[in-house]
Amino acid sequence: MSQHLLIAPIVLPLCAAVLLLLRRGGAVLIKRTIGIGTTLALVITGIFLVHTAGDGVIRFYALGDWQPPFGIVLVLDRLSAMMILLTAILALGAILYASAGQDEDGTNFQGLFQLQLLGINGAFLTGDLFNLFVFFEVLLIASYALLMHGGGRSRTGAGVHYVALNLAGSSLFLFALGILYGALGTLNMADMARQISAGLDAHQQGLVHAGGLLLLSVFALKSAMLPLHFWLPRAYAAAPASVAALFAIMTKIGLYAILRVYSLVFADHAGPLAGLAQPWLWWCGLATLAVAAIGVLSARDLRLQTSYLIMISVGTLLCAFGMGHLDSITAALYYIVHTTLVTGGLFLLADMIGSQRGRAGTRAVRSRPLVQPGRLGTLYFIGMIAVIGLPPLSGAIGKALVLSSAEGIQALWLWPILLLAGLCGIISASRAGSTIFWRTGEGDPDGPKMGWRRGLGITGLIAASPLLTLLAGPVSQYAAATAQQLNNPDHYLEAILGTPMLTPGAVVPHAGGESS
Amino acid sequence: MLTWAFWISSALFTLALVMNFYRVLIGPSLPDRIAALDTMYVNAIGMIIIQGLWQDTSLYFEAALLIAMLGFISTVAVCKYLLRGDIIE
Amino acid sequence: MVLLLIVLLPLAGSLVPLMCQHISRGWCAWLTALLPAIALGISLSQTSTILDGEVLRHSLEWIPALGLSLAFRLDGLSFLFSLLILGIGLLIILYARYYLSENDSIVRFYGFLMLFMTAMLGIVTANNLLLLWFFWELTSLSSFLLIGYWYRESDARKGARMALTVTGAGGLALLAGFLLIGQVVGSYDIDTVIANADQIRGNPLYPLMLVLVLLGCFTKSAQFPFQFWLPHAMAAPTPVSAYLHSATMVKAGVFLLARMFPILSGTHWWFYIVTLVGMITLLYGAWFALMKQDLKGVLAFSTISHLGLITLLFGFDSRLAAIAAVLHIINHATFKASLFMAAGIVDHECGTRDIRKLNGLWRYMPYTTVLATVASASMAGVPLLNGFLSKEMFLAESLETQMFGGLSWLVPVLATLGSVFSVAYSLRFVHDVFFNGEPKQLPKEPHEPPRYMRLPIEILIVLCIAVGLLPALTVGALLKVAALAMMPTEGLPELDLAIWHGFNLPLLMSAIALAGGLLVYVLRHYLYRFQRQFRGRDARLVFEAANQRLINSAEKLLGRFENGSLQRYMFWLMLTALLFAALGLMAIPGLDGPAAPQPIDGVVATGGLLLCLAGLGTAFLHHRRLVALILLSVVGMLVSLAFARFSAPDLALTQLAVEVVTMILLMLALFFLPQTTPRESSGYRLLRDGLLASAFGGVVASLNYAVLTHPIERISQFMIENSVPGGGGHNVVNVILVDFRGFDTLGEITVLCIAGLAIYKLLNRLRLAMPSGDMEGRAWISERYPVILSVVSQALLPFALMVAIYIFLRGHNAPGGGFIAGLVTGVALILLYMARGVEWTQRRLPFQYQPIAVTGVAIALLTGLGSWLFDHPFLTSAYGHFHIPVIGDIELATAMLFDLGVYLAVVGATLMILANLGKVTTPHRPSREKS
Amino acid sequence: MELIYSICTGVLTASGIFLALRGRTFPVVVGLTLLTYAVNLFLFSMGGLHTAASTIVGTDMPMADPLPQALVLTAIVIGFAMTAFVVILAMRARGDLGSDHVDGQRREESREAS
Amino acid sequence: MKRLLPMPLLSLLLFVIWMCLTALTPGNALLALVLALLIPILIGRFWEPQPTVHRPLKLVAYIAVLIWDIIVANLEVSRLILAPRRQPRPAFVLYPLSLTEPFPITILASTISLTPGTISAHLRMHDGTLLIHALDVEDTQALIEQIQRRYEQPLKEIFQC
Amino acid sequence: MVPWLEGLIALLLVAGGIFAVIGALGLLRFRDFFQRLHGPAKNSTLGVGCTLLASMLFFWVQTGDPSGREILITLFVMITTPVSAHLLTMTGMHHRLQRTEQTQGEPYELGSERDR
Ligand code: NA
Numbered sequence A: 001m002s003q004h005l006l007i008a009p010i011v012l013p014l015c016a017a018v019l020l021l022l023r024r025g026g027a028v029l030i031k032r033t034i035g036i037g038t039t040l041a042l043v044i045t046g047i048f049l050v051h052t053a054g055d056g057v058i059r060f061y062a063l064g065d066w067q068p069p070f071g072i073v074l075v076l077d078r079l080s081a082m083m084i085l086l087t088a089i090l091a092l093g094a095i096l097y098a099s100a101g102q103d104e105d106g107t108n109f110q111g112l113f114q115l116q117l118l119g120i121n122g123a124f125l126t127g128d129l130f131n132l133f134v135f136f137e138v139l140l141i142a143s144y145a146l147l148m149h150g151g152g153r154s155r156t157g158a159g160v161h162y163v164a165l166n167l168a169g170s171s172l173f174l175f176a177l178g179i180l181y182g183a184l185g186t187l188n189m190a191d192m193a194r195q196i197s198a199g200l201d202a203h204q205q206g207l208v209h210a211g212g213l214l215l216l217s218v219f220a221l222k223s224a225m226l227p228l229h230f231w232l233p234r235a236y237a238a239a240p241a242s243v244a245a246l247f248a249i250m251t252k253i254g255l256y257a258i259l260r261v262y263s264l265v266f267a268d269h270a271g272p273l274a275g276l277a278q279p280w281l282w283w284c285g286l287a288t289l290a291v292a293a294i295g296v297l298s299a300r301d302l303r304l305q306t307s308y309l310i311m312i313s314v315g316t317l318l319c320a321f322g323m324g325h326l327d328s329i330t331a332a333l334y335y336i337v338h339t340t341l342v343t344g345g346l347f348l349l350a351d352m353i354g355s356q357r358g359r360a361g362t363r364a365v366r367s368r369p370l371v372q373p374g375r376l377g378t379l380y381f382i383g384m385i386a387v388i389g390l391p392p393l394s395g396a397i398g399k400a401l402v403l404s405s406a407e408g409i410q411a412l413w414l415w416p417i418l419l420l421a422g423l424c425g426i427i428s429a430s431r432a433g434s435t436i437f438w439r440t441g442e443g444d445p446d447g448p449k450m451g452w453r454r455g456l457g458i459t460g461l462i463a464a465s466p467l468l469t470l471l472a473g474p475v476s477q478y479a480a481a482t483a484q485q486l487n488n489p490d491h492y493l494e495a496i497l498g499t500p501m502l503t504p505g506a507v508v509p510h511a512g513g514e515s516s
Numbered sequence B: 001m002l003t004w005a006f007w008i009s010s011a012l013f014t015l016a017l018v019m020n021f022y023r024v025l026i027g028p029s030l031p032d033r034i035a036a037l038d039t040m041y042v043n044a045i046g047m048i049i050i051q052g053l054w055q056d057t058s059l060y061f062e063a064a065l066l067i068a069m070l071g072f073i074s075t076v077a078v079c080k081y082l083l084r085g086d087i088i089e
Numbered sequence C: 001m002v003l004l005l006i007v008l009l010p011l012a013g014s015l016v017p018l019m020c021q022h023i024s025r026g027w028c029a030w031l032t033a034l035l036p037a038i039a040l041g042i043s044l045s046q047t048s049t050i051l052d053g054e055v056l057r058h059s060l061e062w063i064p065a066l067g068l069s070l071a072f073r074l075d076g077l078s079f080l081f082s083l084l085i086l087g088i089g090l091l092i093i094l095y096a097r098y099y100l101s102e103n104d105s106i107v108r109f110y111g112f113l114m115l116f117m118t119a120m121l122g123i124v125t126a127n128n129l130l131l132l133w134f135f136w137e138l139t140s141l142s143s144f145l146l147i148g149y150w151y152r153e154s155d156a157r158k159g160a161r162m163a164l165t166v167t168g169a170g171g172l173a174l175l176a177g178f179l180l181i182g183q184v185v186g187s188y189d190i191d192t193v194i195a196n197a198d199q200i201r202g203n204p205l206y207p208l209m210l211v212l213v214l215l216g217c218f219t220k221s222a223q224f225p226f227q228f229w230l231p232h233a234m235a236a237p238t239p240v241s242a243y244l245h246s247a248t249m250v251k252a253g254v255f256l257l258a259r260m261f262p263i264l265s266g267t268h269w270w271f272y273i274v275t276l277v278g279m280i281t282l283l284y285g286a287w288f289a290l291m292k293q294d295l296k297g298v299l300a301f302s303t304i305s306h307l308g309l310i311t312l313l314f315g316f317d318s319r320l321a322a323i324a325a326v327l328h329i330i331n332h333a334t335f336k337a338s339l340f341m342a343a344g345i346v347d348h349e350c351g352t353r354d355i356r357k358l359n360g361l362w363r364y365m366p367y368t369t370v371l372a373t374v375a376s377a378s379m380a381g382v383p384l385l386n387g388f389l390s391k392e393m394f395l396a397e398s399l400e401t402q403m404f405g406g407l408s409w410l411v412p413v414l415a416t417l418g419s420v421f422s423v424a425y426s427l428r429f430v431h432d433v434f435f436n437g438e439p440k441q442l443p444k445e446p447h448e449p450p451r452y453m454r455l456p457i458e459i460l461i462v463l464c465i466a467v468g469l470l471p472a473l474t475v476g477a478l479l480k481v482a483a484l485a486m487m488p489t490e491g492l493p494e495l496d497l498a499i500w501h502g503f504n505l506p507l508l509m510s511a512i513a514l515a516g517g518l519l520v521y522v523l524r525h526y527l528y529r530f531q532r533q534f535r536g537r538d539a540r541l542v543f544e545a546a547n548q549r550l551i552n553s554a555e556k557l558l559g560r561f562e563n564g565s566l567q568r569y570m571f572w573l574m575l576t577a578l579l580f581a582a583l584g585l586m587a588i589p590g591l592d593g594p595a596a597p598q599p600i601d602g603v604v605a606t607g608g609l610l611l612c613l614a615g616l617g618t619a620f621l622h623h624r625r626l627v628a629l630i631l632l633s634v635v636g637m638l639v640s641l642a643f644a645r646f647s648a649p650d651l652a653l654t655q656l657a658v659e660v661v662t663m664i665l666l667m668l669a670l671f672f673l674p675q676t677t678p679r680e681s682s683g684y685r686l687l688r689d690g691l692l693a694s695a696f697g698g699v700v701a702s703l704n705y706a707v708l709t710h711p712i713e714r715i716s717q718f719m720i721e722n723s724v725p726g727g728g729g730h731n732v733v734n735v736i737l738v739d740f741r742g743f744d745t746l747g748e749i750t751v752l753c754i755a756g757l758a759i760y761k762l763l764n765r766l767r768l769a770m771p772s773g774d775m776e777g778r779a780w781i782s783e784r785y786p787v788i789l790s791v792v793s794q795a796l797l798p799f800a801l802m803v804a805i806y807i808f809l810r811g812h813n814a815p816g817g818g819f820i821a822g823l824v825t826g827v828a829l830i831l832l833y834m835a836r837g838v839e840w841t842q843r844r845l846p847f848q849y850q851p852i853a854v855t856g857v858a859i860a861l862l863t864g865l866g867s868w869l870f871d872h873p874f875l876t877s878a879y880g881h882f883h884i885p886v887i888g889d890i891e892l893a894t895a896m897l898f899d900l901g902v903y904l905a906v907v908g909a910t911l912m913i914l915a916n917l918g919k920v921t922t923p924h925r926p927s928r929e930k931s
Numbered sequence D: 001m002e003l004i005y006s007i008c009t010g011v012l013t014a015s016g017i018f019l020a021l022r023g024r025t026f027p028v029v030v031g032l033t034l035l036t037y038a039v040n041l042f043l044f045s046m047g048g049l050h051t052a053a054s055t056i057v058g059t060d061m062p063m064a065d066p067l068p069q070a071l072v073l074t075a076i077v078i079g080f081a082m083t084a085f086v087v088i089l090a091m092r093a094r095g096d097l098g099s100d101h102v103d104g105q106r107r108e109e110s111r112e113a114s
Numbered sequence E: 001m002k003r004l005l006p007m008p009l010l011s012l013l014l015f016v017i018w019m020c021l022t023a024l025t026p027g028n029a030l031l032a033l034v035l036a037l038l039i040p041i042l043i044g045r046f047w048e049p050q051p052t053v054h055r056p057l058k059l060v061a062y063i064a065v066l067i068w069d070i071i072v073a074n075l076e077v078s079r080l081i082l083a084p085r086r087q088p089r090p091a092f093v094l095y096p097l098s099l100t101e102p103f104p105i106t107i108l109a110s111t112i113s114l115t116p117g118t119i120s121a122h123l124r125m126h127d128g129t130l131l132i133h134a135l136d137v138e139d140t141q142a143l144i145e146q147i148q149r150r151y152e153q154p155l156k157e158i159f160q161c
Numbered sequence F: 001m002v003p004w005l006e007g008l009i010a011l012l013l014v015a016g017g018i019f020a021v022i023g024a025l026g027l028l029r030f031r032d033f034f035q036r037l038h039g040p041a042k043n044s045t046l047g048v049g050c051t052l053l054a055s056m057l058f059f060w061v062q063t064g065d066p067s068g069r070e071i072l073i074t075l076f077v078m079i080t081t082p083v084s085a086h087l088l089t090m091t092g093m094h095h096r097l098q099r100t101e102q103t104q105g106e107p108y109e110l111g112s113e114r115d116r
């Protein structure tokens, strides 16, 4: 049974979604219980998977018992396990928050939420490029639905941009996939890597080059790399809080895909194609950082501010990927965990703050006092310290890791930009925070209290930062091991292609055929 | 002889398609264009059948069947649209 | 362990006040003071060890990947500072108990104060540069909270933000500096770094490191030109000012100078930068301290000036000067803390800090007057007080420096000038406030403060006098070990701590300073008049304005880039993709590959031409939307013909069915949209887009051609071979869909299902104006359901169902399958909706579509899970042939069950999408969502 | 044959992209749909162009590459789902934002040409 | 019987068509039988009651005539299309229906559309008229009579209405 | 294959093509919409009919197994073409498309929503 645990992050939410969606209505309590319960189960699964992957063995699950490279495989390595766990934790915070009432603003929230998780987990686990496309689409369409949850003009406006750009992106994805299949004759990523390392003729090489770069544009769009980031700020700022929180992982999926594909398929063994994406990631990452810093500075709204802070993290990560050595990947992996959880928490927090401020909402203007200024203020303070990268929280550690991994001329570019981005963050956060929590006007506090579910959701996610600070040693160690694993795609290839039989005794690569 | 017949027939159907398409392009009225589109669908059935004969396979039968059954629905939808605006009411 | 406690106890102490919410303020103060008091005790217990010159170290592994460990050290320097921080901190706790009013939250105050204390202790005891930086930034953060303590005041908020921004920025520079040092040395461990100081000074990047580190120091210790934040930090409650500006915050900057002294000093760079900055700051602060009318303002600028002095001493690049600097740090801490507390008492008792109103207070608070006078005298450098000692050493050292060559004489002159002003403002502090006639319009009747509020001042004054009288006995040993920490390799210079060094030049300079100060004070009104010529610029306003300008220009800059236009965003996306694809294309040696192209046949050529024309037509005629749709339909049809032509019957079928559904969908939507697109793109825009689109088209065509002419070995061969033996189906495409890549299909039907759910959400409470006629103004005909259409639709249904079943059953072995069958069923039902209306159809299809679609997914999922029962991976298929007499051979496969799921999902989703959309105009419209 | 085919994909791509760059929702939707057609044709041809071949085992015709066909099938379905969503989103945008401009600007517009 | 086999003719048609579609095997016959029985029940809700066929033989004859007429119609229309200069004389003719049930009327209208130079343009149930567009007609009255004689009359007999 | 059967099939195929072209020609040649509609409504139907008949014969001869699958297509075409034509004429009437002067009789106005 434990072998099937690998597919649990996909099957669990799908089962839950089916249960939740069979009827449109249904008792709220039951739906919430299923939603939260499943997410909790995903967290446990994630922990187990991280534990399993911790031994450094790369495992795979051949769907339909069709062995790679012929069938679709799910691959569990340190990276995918980590991302699964990360998603689950973030989702738990988000679903707790949503279950305090937001889920009932429209139909089918709980079910769609699980489907979104299904898509995300699938994207993290799959070892097949076309399957990655399918999961991208699952998570995108689910995100469209969730973005529209509860309705409203700003959501519609942001939605049009978000959807149109991503639709175009999906087309580009298929072009890229087509080229790669046409040039390599396979869809399995490990097999692609093998084909490339086995040597290509010049014609194929050019095609793979085109496909690889085109694919980069798709992943760059998802990860909000400049100049393809335009969809992000508005979409994130407009989404319902719990959805925006979950969206914190969305850009990371693009980044994950970049890391996965370019560290596996276009690694050193790819000869002239090695490091295909690196320079682009590096320079565009820097540009992303710069623009995001300007964005943070200009943001007059908490949610917009958080959106741009996410973009800063994207830029940071892209730069780290662009440097592409062991230390920088280690740094990036630590940073990814930190930024995802904290920004997720900040979206929830912003919503909570906004709901207690009446018409001022999340805008940084004078308003009536908050109902719970102490609690929310503390959370905001901690969250901002973390996300801006001030000590003593995880952001500072992540940033220091990234900075210290830059060498020579790289540091000359990265340091000033990243540090100035941090300064922009300080200016923006202190301005917004002092306005919202300190510069309160007359009027009686009024609005919903945080309550235990929202409180748990927000606190849980923001508390991740202190926790990541305390556990920085082991976490960074895991990250380093992960980077090491990524750095050695040979192991991956060997695990996926070198051992053709998963089930001992099977002679044909397929166990079907016998009648049942 | 059959090969010649296939050739001629598919050339003729192609010609018919081109002429229909010309009508789609020039209109002038919307009903003209729709009528031409509808005719294209019907001629497409012929094209597919001939291809099946040519290749001596019945693999394309379903395609022809589907055009015959569904092709007119587009026409219905557009006509209803022009007549009533709301096609499902 | 001892070491760790010194930091950890105050940290724990910051939680104590939180638990004192409900007990009296007195108890709260005592309890809060308890833990730092213990920490102080622990520190003091180490006195003998430290004085012996030992260095305590304690290190815990934290983040090896970063080279960051929880490494602490207690050497003379950190010991000295720890005592200051803890000692004065305790006094502040006591003082604040009486200072804060009933309305002020004492819990918050003590909490922040203890946090700040922790951070300071961390800075001085850290033995790892990154750890030091951690605490460094933590002081910025906690001081932000402390300065903003009275957050309802605009001054407090702005002052806090300014302090945070400036010191935070400096902290970032410091981080960069530390990282550079770490990269050069390969470790952040301070011991290691000190041991490798030569390597650092010899590094070509040394100036950069130095500047970065100094930026950190100078911002923190309010050196010119970063001094402006400090006076505005006075918006904080006075105990905070007393603490931050005497013993702690600003001292962190000079502490770091001391810490980095063995690492970075000894170069020209160090000398010029540090000396110049220190000198300017010294004079600048002194001048403005004299000019200020605010009691705390005088103290703030005097602090700036004294910090300049300390910095200047560090710059002199002599070991003796560095020792003098440390001594002055101690002295300044004692007299400045007491002065601030005295000022706080004045403020507290009189209700104002305006020097022009405060006069002759000695009559009302004689005791306080005495204390303040002694402290001021110490600040002025009056002999027998501690301030005199370090001032004297400073003047002596200023004479020693030769770095400015022929201009070196300027240094002692300017130093004396600084001292003159120092005397003048000290005098002013005493005379203008406590003497000089009667008070004017005080808001309160002044009197002596409570006993315990004065106690901290008394203790500090005693220290001032004790050190002043018996320097060698009191601070001598401590000073030596502290100095030793700064010069571990060179060792200590000869140090003579005495009040009397005989008549010498420094003494003369001191005398000049005292006399000059008196003179300046007497003539101060001329100076005020002189100063009045300059328009005073409030740093706060400047800062705020700069801030605002920065934000505005950021907004403008961003707006230039992100202008909210999808057209632009789409353009960038396509341009990027084009660039990437084109780069790859250029890497292909030539488009023609080894495969000989197949001969062109006329039918394909004509079809291709039509396809191109239809595509271009759609683009060119897009302003007339319905025409564009008809042409789009032609494209769809031709594409499916192309699929049929190139041996893909399954695709042709699917494309056809989808084409019809898409058409219906677009017609439904077009009803609510304008019928024409306005011509609003400029010629330039059209040209630009046209070029981009053509270029993209060209690249795609080239890539397509390149692949087509280069056939390769593909994994699909395996699928062809295994389709029948492994998947039990002859139609390889279908076997791929339901078996080899059934997982994709599961995802695909999930997408379809979610689309249905998403669309339901979009349609909720959607109210759109329904046009009453078409675009030419014709009213709609009144006939809703033409009879002939109704009858035919009804008659078609059984046949459509049969065809669906036929296609479904054949799917595994011939073109077809659940997907197409589902679409056929769905379309047939939609036709009924069109022909008969929602009301009629709804009555006959009384169920919701969501459960159907979801059931479909559920069946597919369960089929997949079923293989677990046989201990096979998810979605493993099985099939078998069964022979039944008469009927013959029947094949049953789990894939069929999976396909049934697909069928249901497609039917459900199609209806969910189209029927719900159609219902928008009817009373059955979706309206569950909250709006 | 390959040349004609490639030109067709290219032209459809170009038309689709041109429309996707327009400023109103409906042309954008039509453009994206065209682009989807182009993509499907492109992806399909990655298995090579086979005349008189089949994907059914057991016929006496040569085999065409079935894998791209299956992929395109999936892509068609997903494309349909996405088109459906975006077109209804366009409707919603018109309702919510009062205009069918992609940026939702409020502009004076007349539904009818008259 | 009525519940098991609500539409015998439809069932028969379905059975025959299924057998046409698939190979003639016992298994398929069984399946065809199941479908022929199942589908009418499935779609029963959507089937508004229609007049039933009372004279099946007449129906066969009718179909034969129809096919013949279609061929003739095509040749005639082809001649018109191909005739270089001759301009046809089109007409809108209002045809008075004597049939009243929608189903037979639909058959009639379809027949008209499929046969010589005529298309049923619009049906008005309330006054029982069918507007016909004829491509080339001299005498509209003759056309009406021809349709009545050749199609409507037989249909009335077939459906007995 | 028997030559005469082959000939018949060939003939049917070519006839089908010719009818399709004539239908298309009608769509192009006639002066008004209502006339143009007659071309496809009949000729194209017969064109496809001929082809289907050819197909039926061909496969019957090839496999030796009579199969009536094509009948189903014919049936569908015959059911659906008149409906298309009917709705198209209605649309033409609604749009009051120009008629040639020779046209006898008038199409009446279709009842409009606003009249009610
Ligand atoms: Na409707």
Ligand code: NA
Binding pocket: E111, E112, E113, E114, E115, E116, E117, E118, E119
């Ligand atoms: Na007729």
